Amino acid sequence: VIDHRDSPGFLWRCWADGAVIFDRQYGNTHGLNRLTAEVFRVWLEAPSLDQPAICQRLAADFAEIVDLPLAVAQARAQLQTHGLLR
Amino acid sequence: MSAATLRLGPGGKNGRLGELPLTEVAALLSDGRLALQTGQLIARIRSTLPDVAQSLHRLYAQHPFFIDPDFADFHVELRQPMNLRRWLRQQVEFLIDGHVPFEPLPREQAPAMLEWGLNWALASSAHQWLTIHAASLERNGQVLILPAPPGSGKSTLCAALALRGWRLLSDELTLLDPLSLHAHALARPINLKNESIALFRNFEPGMSWGPEVYATTRGLVTHLRPPADSVARMLEIAPARWIVFPRYQAGAAPLLTPRAKVRTFTHFAENSFNYSILGELGFDAVGRLVQQCDCHDFEYSRLDDAIEVFDWLAGEHGE
Numbered sequence: 594v595i596d597h598r599d600s601p602g603f604l605w606r607c608w609a610d611g612a613v614i615f616d617r618q619y620g621n622t623h624g625l626n627r628l629t630a631e632v633f634r635v636w637l638e639a640p641s642l643d644q645p646a647i648c649q650r651l652a653a654d655f656a657e658i659v660d661l662p663l664a665v666a667q668a669r670a671q672l673q674t675h676g677l678l679r
Numbered sequence: 680m681s682a683a684t685l686r687l688g689p690g691g692k693n694g695r696l697g698e699l700p701l702t703e704v705a706a707l708l709s710d711g712r713l714a715l716q717t718g719q720l721i722a723r724i725r726s727t728l729p730d731v732a733q734s735l736h737r738l739y740a741q742h743p744f745f746i747d748p749d750f751a752d753f754h755v756e757l758r759q760p761m762n763l764r765r766w767l768r769q770q771v772e773f774l775i776d777g778h779v780p781f782e783p784l785p786r787e788q789a790p791a792m793l794e795w796g797l798n799w800a801l802a803s804s805a806h807q808w809l810t811i812h813a814a815s816l817e818r819n820g821q822v823l824i825l826p827a828p829p830g831s832g833k834s835t836l837c838a839a840l841a842l843r844g845w846r847l848l849s850d851e852l853t854l855l856d857p858l859s860l861h862a863h864a865l866a867r868p869i870n871l872k873n874e875s876i877a878l879f880r881n882f883e884p885g886m887s888w889g890p891e892v893y894a895t896t897r898g899l900v901t902h903l904r905p906p907a908d909s910v911a912r913m914l915e916i917a918p919a920r921w922i923v924f925p926r927y928q929a930g931a932a933p934l935l936t937p938r939a940k941v942r943t944f945t946h947f948a949e950n951s952f953n954y955s956i957l958g959e960l961g962f963d964a965v966g967r968l969v970q971q972c973d974c975h976d977f978e979y980s981r982l983d984d985a986i987e988v989f990d991w992l993a994g995e996h997g998e
Contacts, residue, residue, distance in 0.1 A: 604959065606966035608940035613948075615962040620955065622962060624945035 598634060616677070623675045628655055629668040633677055636669075644669070697740025705732035707746060711756070714745040718854070718865040718913050720805070722797060723751035726789075728771070731757050734790035734889045738868040738902055741910040753800045757789050775800050788892050791900055794868060798851055801865075802952035808854040808863060809964050810952040815853040815862050816845040818993040821920035822862040824853050824972070826950060832927030832979075835875040838903055839982040840989055842883045847909040855919060857957060857964035860971065866913035868902035876901055882982065921992060922972045925979065933984040935992075938974040 598605040604615040612630035614623045625633065631654065635647050642650070648661050658664050672678040696704065696715065707713035711725030715735070726732070745751075756774040760783050769786035772779050773796035780799060784792050802810050813826035814837035823845070827833040834850050841847035848854075848864040855862055868889060871879060876891065876899060889902035922943055923935075947965045948954050954961040979985040 604962055606944065606962075606970070608969075610939040611941040613941055613944045613962075613966065615959065617959065620958055622945070622948045622954075624941045624948075626941075 600637070603637075614677070619676070621676070623677060625671075625675075628658070628664055629671050631655075632665055632668040633672055636672070636678060694744060695740065696736060696742050696744045699736075699744070701732060701736045704736045705729060708732050708735070712747050714748045714751045715739055716743040716745070717797075717867050718863055720753070720801065720865070721745065721748060721751045722753040722755060722800075723748065724755055724757075724793070726757040726793075728757055728759075728789050730787075730890060731789050731793060734793070734902075737887050738889050738904045740887070740904065741907045742866075752805075753797065755793070755796060755800065757793055757796075759786065773799075784894070785892075787890075788894055790889050791870075791892055791894065791902065794870065794902055797867070801852055805854065806953050806956055807856075809857045809954070809957060809961060809968075811853040811855065811947060812851070812950045812952065813853040814850045815848040815919075816840050817848060817862070817864075817915075817917045818845045818989075820917050821993070822848065822917045823921045823923060823989065823993075824862070824919055825923055825925055826853075826946060827925055832925050834870055834872070835878070835927070836925050836979075836982070836985055838869045838871060838875070838879055839882065839986055841869065841906055841909060842879075842886075843986050843990075845989070845993075846912060846915075847905050852952075855964065855968065856916070857960050860919050860964065860968055861916040862919055863916055864909070864913040866905045866910045868904055870900065870902055872900050873898040878982075879903060919968055919972050921975070922969070923975045923977050923989075923992075925977045925985070927980065928978050929980055931978045931980045933981075933988050934978045935988055936976050938976045940969050940974060943974045944969045 596605040596607060602617055604617065606613045611624065611626040614625060631651055632647060635642065635650050644662065644665060648665050652661060655661055669678060708724060709727045714721050714723040754776055757771055760770055760772045770783035771786050771789040771792055772783040773792050811826060813824050814833050816823050816837065825833050825837055837850045847866055848862055849867065850869040852865065853862060887904035891899055891901040894900050924938060944965055
């Protein structure tokens with residue numbers, strides 16, 4: 594099974610509740626909720642984007658989140674804890 | 680496997696261990712000449728301990744055996760360690776290929792230690808499969824996987840299903856081909872503990888059991904002989920279809936609820952013995968497994984209710 598997000602760095606498997614990512618460099622597996630997975634995808638596509646720009650990209654898909662900037666900040670913190678944002 | 684090593688029983692079929700007298704089983708074990716087949720694996724066993732011979736003779740009565748096989752996947756031994764303990768509180772140790780992988784246990788736990796040692800041997804070396812800490816059973820050509828932490832009622836539920844029409848693959852180690860996701864059977868004895876033992880003596884009277892021993896970390900433990908049909912069909916493989924996380928809850932009505940895929944994946948990543956060893960192959964296998972299976976949580980209190988739910992799952996939703 595090839596996910597369209599698969600890359601030399603990461604393998605992805607995505608479902609309605611989120612995604613599981615395999616770090617090909619370190620051999621680690623990370624389970625992420627839907628928002629955190631999307632924040633990571635955006636960051637991979639455009640690492641230089643700042644937080645407001647990331648929120649802008651995700652606003653339409655996550656309209657149900659009341660405080661999206663806070664949720665994105667938490668997602669970024671989680672990605673850093675996982676070692677995915679380096 | 681050379682034909683000369685295979686003891687043939689009536690009609691030219693493979694001999695079954697129960698066809699041998701206990702004295703011969705004990706003598707073969709003592710000489711290290713006996714090997715048992717469980718699923719695709721062959722374990723050659725040496726032990727001079729009489730309770731190990733009795734337990735094997737009873738629990739593996741339906742399994743094919745070999746004498747002096749040319750090849751065995753595992754060479755294991757159970758013996759009393761040569762230390763001062765042999766004069767005081769006696770102990771037993773498990774060896775694989777001449778090495779002792781873990782601490783000795785009290786002598787009376789020898790038969791159970793053989794089962795636990797074989798589990799360890801398999802989980803630590805059989806990397807041709809994705810090896811998951813879970814029970815598995817088959818019905819109508821499709822496999823149910825029951826992963827769960829200790830105390831969740833996994834083995835109890837597994838035993839109940841195995842005694843009510845589901846084919847036992849394993850109560851402890853689910854073996855999946857990482858490419859085809861077909862499950863392989865072991866058809867080994869089912870490990871039951873504490874209240875489950877009395878429950879099953881009433882649930883299915885007349886079954887054969889191993890000795891009961893008190894293991895400090897687990898409570899009262901014993902093993903139940905696998906159903907004959909599960910042993911006879913132990914080389915049949917089948918695709919994984921359902922993943923159900925059981926949870927025994929006293930007084931609870933049976934409740935089957937969908938389980939999130941990511942949560943299911945991460946459980947398998949953390950509870951597979953060789954997920955990390957398999958690397959990207961393991962990730963891909965677990966991803967496809969979770970994708971192709973219906974995933975559920977299941978809360979229950981009565982075994983009859985649980986059997987009804989799983990039969991419904993296999994019948995109504997098995998297509």
